[in-house]
Amino acid sequence: MAQPITSTEVQRRVLRLLNYEDGLWDMTLGVMFLLLGIYPVTRRLLGPALNLLLFLALLAILVAGQLYARRVVSAPRIGMAKPRRTPAKTALLAITVVLVLATFGLVLATLLSPQSIPEPRWTHLPEWVGDLDVDILASLAIIGLFSLMAYLSGVLRLYLYGWLIGLGNLASTALTLYAGYAFNLPLVIAAGIILLIGLSLLIRFLKKYPIPTAEV
Amino acid sequence: MRPPEPKDEADRPLADVDRVVHEPARLTILMYLSSVESADFVFLMRVAGLTWGNLSSHLSKLEEVGYVEIEKTFLRKKPHTVIQLSKRGRRALRDYRQTMQRTLDQLGH
Numbered sequence: 001m002a003q004p005i006t007s008t009e010v011q012r013r014v015l016r017l018l019n020y021e022d023g024l025w026d027m028t029l030g031v032m033f034l035l036l037g038i039y040p041v042t043r044r045l046l047g048p049a050l051n052l053l054l055f056l057a058l059l060a061i062l063v064a065g066q067l068y069a070r071r072v073v074s075a076p077r078i079g080m081a082k083p084r085r086t087p088a089k090t091a092l093l094a095i096t097v098v099l100v101l102a103t104f105g106l107v108l109a110t111l112l113s114p115q116s117i118p119e120p121r122w123t124h125l126p127e128w129v130g131d132l133d134v135d136i137l138a139s140l141a142i143i144g145l146f147s148l149m150a151y152l153s154g155v156l157r158l159y160l161y162g163w164l165i166g167l168g169n170l171a172s173t174a175l176t177l178y179a180g181y182a183f184n185l186p187l188v189i190a191a192g193i194i195l196l197i198g199l200s201l202l203i204r205f206l207k208k209y210p211i212p213t214a215e216v
Numbered sequence: 217m218r219p220p221e222p223k224d225e226a227d228r229p230l231a232d233v234d235r236v237v238h239e240p241a242r243l244t245i246l247m248y249l250s251s252v253e254s255a256d257f258v259f260l261m262r263v264a265g266l267t268w269g270n271l272s273s274h275l276s277k278l279e280e281v282g283y284v285e286i287e288k289t290f291l292r293k294k295p296h297t298v299i300q301l302s303k304r305g306r307r308a309l310r311d312y313r314q315t316m317q318r319t320l321d322q323l324g325h
Contacts (some may be wrong), residue, residue, distance in 0.1 A: 011251045017263060078258025081252045166234055212268070 012154040018081060020155045022074045023201025027068045030195030032059065032163055036173070037188035044182075077209035102141070136175040139166035157197065164190040230319055236281050241266060241276050246309050247282065249301040268308040269291040275299060283308055 017027055035058055043051040146162025151157070168190030175181040221254040237243055244264045249255060255263075261271050286299045287302030301309075 007247075007251065010247055013263065014248065014251055017259075074308070076258070079256045081259045084251060084253045165319050182315035209262065 009154075012144050014081060016155055017078055018083075020153065021078065021142075021201070022070070022205045023198040023203075024069050024074065026157075026161075026194055026198030026201060028198075029161065030193075030198055031062055033168075033187055033191035034195065035062075037168075037184040037191055039184070040176070041183045049079050069119055074205075076211045077205070128147055139170045140206070142166040142169065161194055164193060211212045223244070228268065230315075232320075233315050234308055234312050236277065236283065236307055239274075240280060241270065243312075245274055245278065246301065247307060249299060250306060250309055254298050254300040257299065260299060278305070281308075 036056060038053070039055060042054065045051075046054060143162040143166040146158045146165070150158035150162070165187070168184070168187040171182035171186035172181075175185065235248060241264060245260060245266075247258065248263045256287065257275075259270065260266075260275075263272065266274070275284060277284050277288060282302055285300045285302050286318075287300070289291050289298065
């Protein structure tokens with residue numbers, strides 16, 4: 001029996017088909033966190049300024065590549081739709097952008113120069129909490145943001161991504177601080193999993209949606 | 217022998233339902249168009265799960281009654297059809313929803 005469908009569910013289906021079905025977004029996210037994972041290694045090799053420049057340049061190429069791939073790979077297969085703008089949707093979009101930027105900034109601040117951030121001391125808490133306070137906050141923000149996105153879009157794998165990246169980020173800092181790891185191995189593993197999920201989604205997408213051969 | 221025609225409007229609660237909207241494929245098309253500003257032919261084909269011919273025929277019907285506006289252009293030298301729900305179409309969908317809701321509510325009592 002077919003599921004009852006509401007107007008919210010219709011909007012979610014449109015959003016899912018246009019943004020999450022082809023796996024390109026997942027792959028972009030995976031590569032972005034992979035770059036963040038190997039950031040400490042390249043920083044040692046290139047120095048902080050040059051490394052940051054390289055990271056931002058790669059990020060820009062990544063985003064441009066995703067937009068281009070969407071135009072040449074996805075659009076001919078699933079078509080295009082212009083989203084309907086309502087005041088509520090515009091407000092939601094603005095909040096999401098602010099949250100994404102804030103989280104991304106927090107992740108960057110945590111991963112790139114943890115020593116430069118003034119560390120408040122929490123005397124009534126265990127020592128490791130004081131060591132990882134910024135990372136705990138960043139991880140909670142990441143998990144919260146991805147959970148919110150999953151809830152609003154109905155894309156359940158975003159819950160998994162939130163936990164993978166959040167815990168990967170926390171574990172990376174803990175390993176660096178306590179075990180002297182040279183790079184963010186847990187974050188690289190988390191990013192690799194996301195990248196593989198994106199790749200499998202893309203393969204499924206290409207099989208499921210061949211380019212239609214006729215036009216009216 | 218044919219069954220007797222209902223005399224009262226109350227005996228035919230779905231008499232004023234819009235039959236153009238009532239058809240499942242057209243209702244699906246209108247539902248998806250109502251959630252976007254505009255969509256192209258391929259997108260509608262994918263979300264509605266219809267074939268080229270089927271979608272084309274339903275869109276012609278919807279355009280005929282003024283529920284959708286169809287614009288045919290070229291995108292990168294290829295034909296590109298963009299469809300938009302008209303004000304009349306949006307109103308028809310709203311009225312249809314109200315009629316069905318009212319009828320189903322009455323049925324529940």
